[in-house]
Amino acid sequence: MTHTQPIGFIDSGVGGLTVVKEAIKQLPNESILYLGDTARCPYGPRPAEQVIDYTWQMTRFLLEKNIKMLVIACNTATAVALDEIKAALSIPVIGVILPGSRAAVKATSNHRIGVIGTAGTIKSHSYERALKAKSPQTTVISLACPKFVPIVESNQYHSSVAKKIVSETLRPLKNKKLDTVILGCTHYPLLKHMIQNELGSTIRLIDSGAETVGEVSTLLDYFDIAQQSDQDVIPTHEFYTTGSPKIFDEIANDWLDLPNISSNHIDLGGK
Structure with missing residues (x-):
């Protein structure tokens, strides 16, 4: 694991952007990958088994992007899937x-x-x-x-x-x-x-969500995987959504102080 790998954030939709907003503020050197499963949101009314399945699908997608830490920025997913995913992965996993x-x-x-x-x-x-x-x-x-x-x-x-x-x-x-x-x-x-x-x-x-970022910061230091400002790497922020990129981008641009957010549409399969 290297310091320059991104931190992955997953959520049922756009809600986890509130966590990302705090992460950008508290951890300005870190690169961020965000995936919101807006096509299948909300998770709240769904059976636990389905939420676990969807959370694993999002997790696998971000693992392929070589993340160094996973933040389950969704309370519903944290409630039912955190323990299982944490036990299975070799990287730090944090819930809210x-x-x-x-x-x-x-x-x-x-x-x-x-x-x-x-x-x-x-x-x-x-x-x-x-x-x-x-x-x-x-x-x-x-x-x-x-x-x-x-x-x-x-x-x-x-x-x-x-x-x-x-x-x-x-x-x-x-x-x-x-x-x-x-x-x-x-x-x-x-x-x-x-x-x-x-x-x-x-x-x-x-x-x-905002409270969670303090914990992310602590764990980055504990595992010695924090991105240092002197490492000459410009942090990047990438956003993925399973739903409409247009609506996602409108909310993301309203909520995050980042220039010209343009999300990528992906299909995780399964309804």
């Missing part, structure tokens, strides 16, 4: 659930933490287990938000429709005395302002 849980335990004062995510992530109880393992006295209130990912994937996250859906969906979390809420899906930071407005300014929102 543990870093988000750690940050929430650190942030809470009253030990009442909310988790919002896809149906698959909430059903897996992965956040609940991770939070309870670190802080047994914590009360965890979880809420599936199935309409959030489609809003983001269809590039409607600035719309009044999005505002209405966010408001209606988050109503059950009102008056639960929460002081911290985990954005347990990497798509959700694109709706962060609406979520914050709805829950109130006193609630601390934890971006699980």
Whole structure:
């Protein structure tokens, strides 16, 4: 493994771009390969076996591109596939659930933490287990938000429709005395302002994806595979999508401060 190999990021769609945004900020020397399975998004309602299969398909694609580390930048995929993929690969593999849980335990004062995510992530109880393992006295209130990912994937996250859906969906979390809420899906930071407005300014929102990049940085140093600025290699960023490159590029250009993002369409096969 060499320092100059890229870090691979996979997600069910465009959500993992929120993790990439943080990676570009925190790790400016690193080359990045990103694959979003937008054609088969959302993963949240799908059976676990199918999500594992799709996650393996994405992983194999990036392994062929010679990545030095894999970031599963999707909470649903992390919940069901991380352990299996981590055990099978020789490179470091990181998911988004543990870093988000750690940050929430650190942030809470009253030990009442909310988790919002896809149906698959909430059903897996992965956040609940991770939070309870670190802080047994914590009360965890979880809420599936199935309409959030489609809003983001269809590039409607600035719309009044999005505002209405966010408001209606988050109503059950009102008056639960929460002081911290985990954005347990990497798509959700694109709706962060609406979520914050709805829950109130006193609630601390934890971006699980952004927290993950701190862990990526630590592991790059631990395994001595970080790209050094003096290695005279200009970092590159490549984006792949199984869906429409046009919609992907519109969202990526809106979200990332990179010039002229142009994604490549690929077909992973299988529906």
